[in-house]
Amino acid sequence: MSRPDIDPTLPLMLGYLCEPPLHSQAATEKLKILLKAFARREGYALGTVYVEHLPTAPAAFEALLEAIRRYEVDAVVVPTKTHLEPLGEPSKMQRLTRETNARVLVAESL
Known part of the structure; x- marks a missing residue:
């Protein structure tokens, strides 16, 4: 997952969001930008945001x-x-933590 905009010295974080049916592409892009800023504040490089x-x-x-x-x-x-x-x-959170070692960080302040 090598991208020129990802700092290879930082640990990689991935993003996930569910796009509501009437959500605009602009609103989704805004969320991605905010997730990237959150990752940076937490000391991570944000990779792909799965929508x-x-x-x-x-x-x-x-x-x-x-x-x-x-x-x-x-x-x-x-x-x-x-x-x-x-x-x-059913909770995807439970499945994610059960099947992987990944922590889930919630950027509730968005």
Whole structure:
């Protein structure tokens, strides 16, 4: 996962968010920028932010799990807990922590 905008001296953090059906692309991009700033403040380099779209769910979550394993990522950031624990759905947070060693950081101040 080598990208020119990622500082290789910092540990890698991945992001995850669920895009609501009526959410604009601009709003999603704003969340990605805020997640990147959060990662930087916490001493990480933010890699890919996996965006879940309802029509293809849970494809982004499955890709996130695979990337965590492949790149031995130790942290994932989400804007709020509801991105991993939506109402009426089994907890992705539990699955992520059960199947990987990654910590989940919640940037609730977003």
